[in-house]
Amino acid sequence: PGRVTVRDIAAAKAHGEKWPMLTTYDALTAGIFDEAGIPVLLVGDSAGNVVFGYDTTIPVTIDDLIPLTAAVVRGTKRAMVVADLPFGSYQVSPVEALHAAIRFMKEAGAHAVKLEGGLRVAHQVEELAAAGIPVMGHLGLTPQSVHAFGGFRVQGRGEAGDRLLHDAKALEAAGAFSVVLEGIPASLAGKITESLRIPTIGIGAGADCDAQVLVWQDMAGLSPRSPKFVKRYAEVANVLRDAANEFAAEVAAGTFPSEEYSYR
Ligand code: KIV
Numbered sequence: 001p002g003r004v005t006v007r008d009i010a011a012a013k014a015h016g017e018k019w020p021m022l023t024t025y026d027a028l029t030a031g032i033f034d035e036a037g038i039p040v041l042l043v044g045d046s047a048g049n050v051v052f053g054y055d056t057t058i059p060v061t062i063d064d065l066i067p068l069t070a071a072v073v074r075g076t077k078r079a080m081v082v083a084d085l086p087f088g089s090y091q092v093s094p095v096e097a098l099h100a101a102i103r104f105m106k107e108a109g110a111h112a113v114k115l116e117g118g119l120r121v122a123h124q125v126e127e128l129a130a131a132g133i134p135v136m137g138h139l140g141l142t143p144q145s146v147h148a149f150g151g152f153r154v155q156g157r158g159e160a161g162d163r164l165l166h167d168a169k170a171l172e173a174a175g176a177f178s179v180v181l182e183g184i185p186a187s188l189a190g191k192i193t194e195s196l197r198i199p200t201i202g203i204g205a206g207a208d209c210d211a212q213v214l215v216w217q218d219m220a221g222l223s224p225r226s227p228k229f230v231k232r233y234a235e236v237a238n239v240l241r242d243a244a245n246e247f248a249a250e251v252a253a254g255t256f257p258s259e260e261y262s263y264r
């Protein structure tokens, strides 16, 4: 079988099947998630935080994300690989958005792209869709707008919820094939999910979305801390720390490498 396609994603909503998405930034991790059957992998600009060590996603560039995206594509056989368009690569105009998306498709082999915003990027989404590029939208607590929000805070409470629903419909009308809902009340996410034909992918948006996404380092417990909406399915940081400590101790003691790990 080939890769997961936008048709499979549409069919899942039609059949009421929920599905998982994970972020990924390298070939080995991507291969593990691909074997686990995760159908969609996102090369998120969250790489700014978890790979590059920035406090926000704002400094991330196309040139930062292209090699990571290419690695994830090379490391997988079945997953659809979605690349985030970083801050500054699509806001200026639909044509700039198209140039950015084309780079991800041609240089990295991405199968789709994601951008943040609703009505304000509807023309960008139309331009990409018209060029045959599947577009994932992203609404709510969109991290590229952290300074406008005055911090990482839940969005869409009260009247702002109506605007978000309107934004979601604008993305669907513009041709987006799915939309991430981040950091919004569960009831609003449920309402948006019901109102759209395209699937919603929640993160900190409750159980009623069509799909769920987490940053893998949060999901697997590699991140030192993770927000309330993250379930840590493992504590990989502890596993790695123990391994590093044991390696260091054995080198200091001269017990590694033993004969078993040496050539004769
Ligand atoms: O960059 C990212 O990881 C994301 C997901 C959290 C949706 O945009």
Ligand code: NA
Residues within 6 Å of the ligand: 044, 045, 046, 057, 084
């Ligand atoms: Na992102």
